[in-house]
Amino acid sequence: MPPDQVSAQLERILASAGFRSADRASRFLRYVVERTIAGEGDQLKEYVIGCAVFDRGDDYDPRIDSIVRVEAGRLRSKLDEYYAGPGRTDGIIIRVHRGTYVPEFERAGTAAASTAVSASVERDGAFMRSRVTLGVAIVVAVLAVAALVAWRAGRLLTADESAAPTIAVLPFDNFSMQPAERMLAARATDGVTAELARLGTLGVVSHTSALQYADARPRVSLPEIARALNAQYVLEGKVRDDGGRITIQVVLVDGVLDRKIWVHDIGGTASDLLEMQREVARATSAAVLQRRK
DSSP, rough: OOOHHHHHHHHHHTTTHHTTOOOHHHHHHHHHHHHTTOOGGGGHHHHHHHHHHHHHOOOOOTTTHHHHHHHHHHHHHHHHHHHHTTTTTTTEEEEOOOOOOEEEEEHHHHHHHHHHHHHHHHHHHHHHHHOOHHHHHHHHHHHHHHHHHHHHOOOOHHHHHSSEEEEEEOBOOOOOOHHHHHHHHHHHHHHHHHHHHHOOEEEEOOOHEEEEEETTTTTTTTHHHHHHOSSSEEEEEEEEEETTEEEEEEEEEEETTEEEEEEEEEEEEEHHEEEEHHHHHHHHHHHHHHOOO
């Protein structure tokens, strides 16, 4: 595929409405396509993309921070939407298949043929799957009943432990009477919640649900709050502004045992707030996942 034709197709995709409003997907696609055209496709690893596209630092650990995997899924969906809509008559197809970050470039006719073959294989597979014997069906039914009995007996610990743990970020405290400082604490709470959700490594209780417990302590115990929110872990915090020097201190609590298991402090200025929120989210995620090992 001539590089100039691929480059032209890339610009056509990035100029579409779906990609103009998706900055991360656009940066991701441009980077992997240009690197592949330059003959550097073999260097498109998760760590490299995280640092180059999503501004992760030297301490970036893809096992903890899943941003590249999450954004790759979104990019694939964006490309599917593009080729199902404004790009349906384009002559060149750019795909980023699952299991790789190296894009593939195909002529539209070749891509259609590949799709037809895949559909045929899927139909054959569906036919074979439909020939499941009665004996297999009975085994499945027995296993389902056994699983239900085990669940009712409270013995599905293995399944629970393998699922992603859930965390609730309670509204951060600020003991100042100044509205601006109270607003700062609210912004930090919302920001850390959003960054945790963006990482995709933990289940995150919505900010709206956690907000109802802003003034509940100590009238309502933390384990009661955790049960109400269906969260295994709770993140509490304090935000302080000392003459422009902002400090965020967070405490990770086991919501079942009501025990503090980790404390983290970070400081900076107002212009650093976004990165501070990201750092708190990354460190919190790492602390929870390390405890689950």
